[in-house]
Every structure is written in structure tokens, then in C-alpha cells.
Amino acid sequence: MANLEEVQPIAQENIPETAEKKSPPETKKAEQPNSLEKINENYGAVLDHREAQYDKDIEAKPEMGAMRSNLEMHNKIVLGYAGELVEAMNLPDEQRVAAIIATIEHDSGKLASGLLDHHEQGTEYAGQMLDGLEGQEFEGVTITPEIKQKVMEAIERHMNHPFLVMLNKGERFPEPKDDVDRVVFDADMMANAGF
Numbered sequence: 001m002a003n004l005e006e007v008q009p010i011a012q013e014n015i016p017e018t019a020e021k022k023s024p025p026e027t028k029k030a031e032q033p034n035s036l037e038k039i040n041e042n043y044g045a046v047l048d049h050r051e052a053q054y055d056k057d058i059e060a061k062p063e064m065g066a067m068r069s070n071l072e073m074h075n076k077i078v079l080g081y082a083g084e085l086v087e088a089m090n091l092p093d094e095q096r097v098a099a100i101i102a103t104i105e106h107d108s109g110k111l112a113s114g115l116l117d118h119h120e121q122g123t124e125y126a127g128q129m130l131d132g133l134e135g136q137e138f139e140g141v142t143i144t145p146e147i148k149q150k151v152m153e154a155i156e157r158h159m160n161h162p163f164l165v166m167l168n169k170g171e172r173f174p175e176p177k178d179d180v181d182r183v184v185f186d187a188d189m190m191a192n193a194g195f
């Protein structure tokens, strides 16, 4: 049996400095490439479209109005994570733009449809919106039919939160297949207060 007294304690001077001590000087949030402030600046047309859609959907179904503030909070948290993920994954520009637009729109259908089919409504809304934005540029990337398709796929494939799968009687939704899908999906999971 090992003699516990022989186990030498780690000398204090051998413990590496904590990450906290070594952290670089703080960068102001707005200076980070994908801070929420920057995303708000660069994607105003998409954000406005989503908000206008929420307005219309609440007009049609006033009882959904109570969900809006939770949804707004969820949307911001997911978008913050998506901004960090596209940076960490170093995605090419087209994919980065598609991922951010898809994230903004991922729950755009939530006030107009049921929990288990809001991806379908959101996909339709995003498609309509991007038809209207075709040819416009976001961060130097022009909206093309290919970008529209990628955004729609990523929204379609954002649903496999375990809670939603359970509500869906164990049947899974379309799975994420590529990096753009994974940004939306992972950011949504990281925000795990919603789905």
C-alpha cells in the first residue's frame, strides 16, 4: 500500500500562473469582429425583417405576444455564440454570412407555428426574405440562390435539441450536415435555455 506521507505536495512555485493572470488586455466588445454590435450593424436588414415578421405573426395571433421577450433574449444569446463560432471555425466568407443570417432567422417561425414545426415556417420565411435581398451584399458577400439555399438548410436542420426530440416521440429531425448547419445548431445548443 502506498504510504501517503511519501506523496510530495506540489510546490506552490511549480503551479503555472492561472489563465486569469495571463489574460490579454480586454478588447472592447464592439471591436471584436462578430460582436453583437457589429452583427447589428452589418445585418440590420435581416434583423429588421425578422422583427417585422414577428410583428405580423403577433397581429395574427395576439396570444403569441407573451413569447416574444423570451425569444428575443434567446435570439441574442444564440447570435452571440454563432458570432464566436464562425470566428473560431475560421469559415470562408460565404459560409460565415450564411451562418449568421441563418442564426438570425432560425426561430423566425416560432410565433406562427408549433414548436415541432417551427423550422419549416422559419425556412419558408428566410427563403421569402432572401428572395427580396437577392443581389444585396452583407460583409462583402452577395446574396445568391446558393446562399439562400444554404441558409434555408441550416434552419431546417437546427431542431435536434434532446427536449424537442423527446416531444417528437423520439423521432429525430433533419441532422446538421455541414459547417454552416453546425454553427446554427451548436450555437442554439450552447444557448440551451431555448431550442
Ligand SMILES: [Fe+2]
Pocket: 106, 107, 118, 158, 195
Ligand atoms: Fe428553434
